[in-house]
Structures are given as structure tokens and as C-alpha cells.
Amino acid sequence: MGVPIVGESGVLGNLYLTNKSGKKEFDEHDQTVVEAFAQYAATALENDRLRMEAEEERGRIRAMIESSASAVIVADARDGRVVLSNSETTRIMGRPLQAGESRDEYERTVVYRKPDGSVYDTSELPLQQALRDGTVSRGVEVIFNLPDGREIPTLVNAAPVYGEDGEISAAIAIFEDITALQEVERVKAEFLSMVSHDLKGPLSGIKSMASALLLEHGPRDIETILEYLASIDEEADRMTELVGNLVDMSRIEANAMPMDPEICHLADITEESIRRFNRSRLGGQQRINVDVPLELPEVYADYDQIGRVITNLLSNASKYSSQGTEISIKSYLHEDNGANIITDVKDSGIGIPDDEIDKIFDKFYRVTTQRGRGRPGSGLGLAICRSIIEAHEGRIWVESKPGEGSTFHFSIPASVVSVGI
Ligand code: ADP
16 A cells, blocks of 8 residues: 655655555555554654755855854844854954853953943943844944954944844844055055145245245345255156156056067166166265176066166165265076076165065055154155066065165066066
């Protein structure tokens, strides 16, 4: 005898009975019993399927929360214990939060601060407010002060989770590490103050000297007039350099600085760069030794842009060295395979502290923590050099010893086929 096992989703299987004891035939009563049995089996199988589906759904949600770029904590409304957290929470808190961990445990290890520096009462934290009375919080700034000394600014959103009975069963807090965002804000603010300061200085110099020349009782002897004009010229150069750097930087950011490569020789580029440098306000303060042999292979490069890199490195070498010291510039084939030409610009100036070496090629970065750093500049020169060299498939780096000097190196391929930013 056979009876189908029918669940809500259709036939789940069949139940067969064979060989009734005593070799009797199956009767109607047997049929009723087996049908009832099949119904029980259908309910059990259906329940199992639903349980597995719910388990799968929970697994999917867990995986989604785990891979979220934001930190997530879910806490139980009954006692505030952690139900779930993810790896970003582990990264921010510096340790994994265990499921079942009590409020006291996860709140005690961290000091939560407001942006003004004052400490949050833990009951004021968005997660606890959501657990307590269902308050929904959006974009609350909470700074985590961790036991290892780290300070992590975050933006927190929190909301309650309601159960079927309409009561709060849990709460979820989602928080975002905004360190990088704050860094961008800091760089932006620094940039604005740098630009306004660096433009205002030369501009007010130009204005006051031009006004003095125009005044009736202003300087009349030719020597003083020439001196004033030279200063005006110098200040205007400074402004032109800054504005030029800003324009280039924004072009580089917009991927819009075209390279115009040609077959040329580094000896020619270097000679012209030194001439240009010598005519600038920094020129002539140090002796420049040049060693760029004509025997070197030619390069396929943007003549003007590589020239700018060399002039920039020479300007820095001069700016950060004393008068009367020496600067050397030298090009040679890379000993590895001869496919690259390396150029060194070496000075014996103030050098660069070890912990600053990695940062000086970043835009707007200026070393401010060392004596003798009071030179004007925008912190853009080396960022532009790096972009130009990288567009030539080359590399730029520096070796330096504070108090002894720095050597900037850049490499470009001896034969570059295609160049472009
Ligand atoms: P700027 O010179 O306009 O500040 P740069 O991008 O050219 O900007 O240089 C970034 C920083 O690197 C400078 O502020 C300076 O502190 C440091 N630096 C660059 N070249 C040298 C050098 N030859 N010797 C010492 N420090 C240097």
C-alpha cells in the first residue's frame, strides 16, 4: 500500500507498506492510519525545510554584516549583551567582541568622547538609547579612545529592532571610521590657509613697493628704484610659481596633464635646466657640479617636463642648503640591466628626518618639525615631480641624513615607447 506525503509545497515523498503480518490484505483502517502517519511526516519534513531556510537566511545576513565596510554591533534588548558584531568592529575596537559579552565588558575598555573632548555617559550612547527607548540616531559623532592609545573618530547611526509582539527586542548600531575624511578636511583647511598666506605675502610686498615708487616723496635715486623693482620682480616670480604649481596639480588630479615625448638627451635637458635655475632667485648661491655623459643613450621623454623635475630638485637642493655649499647632478645607466637611466641630485644641506621621508612626495606636504625649515614653499613641487616621473614609467626616491644632506634619485627608461598621464 502506498500513501503520498503532501506538504504545503506539494508532494514531498511517498510512504509504502508491504507484507502485512499474518499475510493479510491491507484494509481501510490501515489506510486511515497510514494517511495520518503521512501527515505527521509531512509536517515534520516541512518544519525541517523552514528551519533550514531560516538558518540559510540568517547565514546570508551574517555574511552581509561581516563583509560590511561599516562596523556593526547588534545588542539584545533584555540585557544589552552583544548578539552580533563584524570584522570592522574588531578593527576599530582593536579586539573581537564576543557574542554574549555584557555591556559592562564592551563599554568599560573604551572611553567614548564627544567632538568637544568631553566624555559620553554610556547611557547617552546611540546604541543604548535605541535599546532603552527606541531612539533612532543618525550621524552622531563619537570618538573611541582605546586602551592601546588609539583615537578613532566615528559617525554612529543606531536604531531599535522590534519583535513580533511590538516590543524592542534588539538594537543595531552602525558606525563608520571617519579618520580619512577628517584628514581630507585637515589638508583642505591647511591648503586654504597656505594658499591665502603664500599669495598674500608676495602680493602685499608688490603692492607696498609699487605704492612707495608712485608716492611723490618715494625713492628717486635710480639705485633704490632698481632695488624696489627687483623685489617686485622676485615677489611676482614667487606668485607665478605657486599659481603654476596649483594649475599643474589640478591638471594632474584631473588626468589632464599631457606629456609630449620626443627622442632627446638628458645632457641637453640638464644644461638648460641649470641655465633656467641660475636665472631664478635661488640661482648662484651654490656651485653646481654636473656629470651627465654624452655617451648615455637618449631617452624618449617630455623635454620640458623632465626639465621641470631637474629644476625643481635643484631649487630644493639650494633652498634647503647653506650658501657656498655644493650641489651635484649626475646621470648614469642603472647597473642592473642598463634599461634605465638614473639621475642623482645631491646636496649637503639640512637633510630630511627619517619619519618624513615617505611623506615629502605627497601633495601639500612640508616638513615643519626641523630647524632651518622657514623657507617659503607650497609642498607641491615634489608631488608634481613624482607625477611627471611616473608618467614616464620611472621612479623617484630620496636618501637623506639630517644634518648631512640629501640625494634625490629619479629613473627613466633609456627608451620609452609610450608616455602619457
Ligand atoms: P616645498 O619645497 O615647496 O615645500 P616640495 O614638495 O618641493 O615643497 O618639498 C616638500 C618638502 O620636502 C619640503 O617642505 C622640504 O621640507 C622637504 N625637502 C625637499 N627637498 C629637500 C632637500 N633637498 N633637502 C631637505 N629637505 C627637502
